[in-house]
Amino acid sequence: MPSLIDIRRRIRSVKNTQQITKAMKMVSAAKLRRAQERVIAARPYATLLRQMLANVVAAVQSTEEGASNPLLTVRPEKRIEVILITGEKGLAGAFNSNLIKASMRFALEDHADAVISYALVGRKGRDFYRKRQFPITGEHVGVLANVKFEDASAIAQSAIERYRNEEIDALYLLNNEFKSVMSQKLTISRVLPVELPAERANIDYIFEQPPAELLAALLPQYVESEVYRGMLESVAAEHAARMTAMDAATSNAADMIERLTLYMNRVRQASITKEIIEVVSGAAAAG
Numbered sequence: 146m147p148s149l150i151d152i153r154r155r156i157r158s159v160k161n162t163q164q165i166t167k168a169m170k171m172v173s174a175a176k177l178r179r180a181q182e183r184v185i186a187a188r189p190y191a192t193l194l195r196q197m198l199a200n201v202v203a204a205v206q207s208t209e210e211g212a213s214n215p216l217l218t219v220r221p222e223k224r225i226e227v228i229l230i231t232g233e234k235g236l237a238g239a240f241n242s243n244l245i246k247a248s249m250r251f252a253l254e255d256h257a258d259a260v261i262s263y264a265l266v267g268r269k270g271r272d273f274y275r276k277r278q279f280p281i282t283g284e285h286v287g288v289l290a291n292v293k294f295e296d297a298s299a300i301a302q303s304a305i306e307r308y309r310n311e312e313i314d315a316l317y318l319l320n321n322e323f324k325s326v327m328s329q330k331l332t333i334s335r336v337l338p339v340e341l342p343a344e345r346a347n348i349d350y351i352f353e354q355p356p357a358e359l360l361a362a363l364l365p366q367y368v369e370s371e372v373y374r375g376m377l378e379s380v381a382a383e384h385a386a387r388m389t390a391m392d393a394a395t396s397n398a399a400d401m402i403e404r405l406t407l408y409m410n411r412v413r414q415a416s417i418t419k420e421i422i423e424v425v426s427g428a429a430a431a432g
Contacts, residue, residue, distance in 0.1 A: 170392050265284050319332070
């Protein structure tokens with residue numbers, strides 16, 4: 146049976162851990178509020194850009210210039226690049242492990258016949274794939290601490306160049322999409338060749354420049370926007386997952402403190418009872 150000192154030491158240790166998890170929950174809640182605002186602000190732009198792109202493609206798809214745009218060329222997916230966006234830190238429940246499992250399933254099951262390469266955004270994904278035999282086209286660590294469009298643009302432009310040079314046949318984006326504090330949705334979306342929505346608004350645009358030139362300018366911006374939005378979604382989802390995990394850890398610590406305190410009281414009562422019995426027995430023996 147452990148001594149009272151050992152039990153008190155363990156209770157004190159759990160209380161210290163509880164203070165840490167409570168503080169991490171509050172920090173994640175504050176960061177989540179800002180990240181959520183950025184995500185909500187970015188979503189309408191990405192949606193409208195996608196719709197406008199679909200309408201421009203519809204206007205130029207019958208022309209030779211529009212049909213020959215390299216970012217719309219569909220090829221057999223023999224060489225695929227995946228932009229994997231994971232977290233920079235742990236302590237976020239299954240946030241990072243679910244992403245890594247999905248990326249492995251994508252490579253080993255869904256596209257077993259293709260050569261898969263990874264552009265890794267976030268420290269957790271980088272650390273995992275450094276130890277595996279997969280081609281890595283880029284490592285971007287630290288960019289999620291303060292998401293900037295310039296960083297997303299650089300990642301997107303690098304992938305666009307490889308696609309134009311036919312080094313890869315498709316580009317996919319794998320990340321967690323923020324739904325709510327309690328829910329994050331793991332999404333795998335094809336970015337290149339550009340997938341356009343089936344429903345298009347029949348808008349008759351008046352073009353000041355040739356539609357093919359406008360399309361050539363819009364397509365890279367669309368890819369950059371998707372990568373940027375994916376990074377924002379992932380950051381918000383990570384903070385939500387960490388806040389939920391730290392809240393659960395704080396509650397578990399409270400339950401453990403309660404159980405240890407009850408156990409400590411029982412041990413103390415047993416010790417007192419034993420001492421009383423020894424005193425009574427000694428007095429009886431002396432008498």
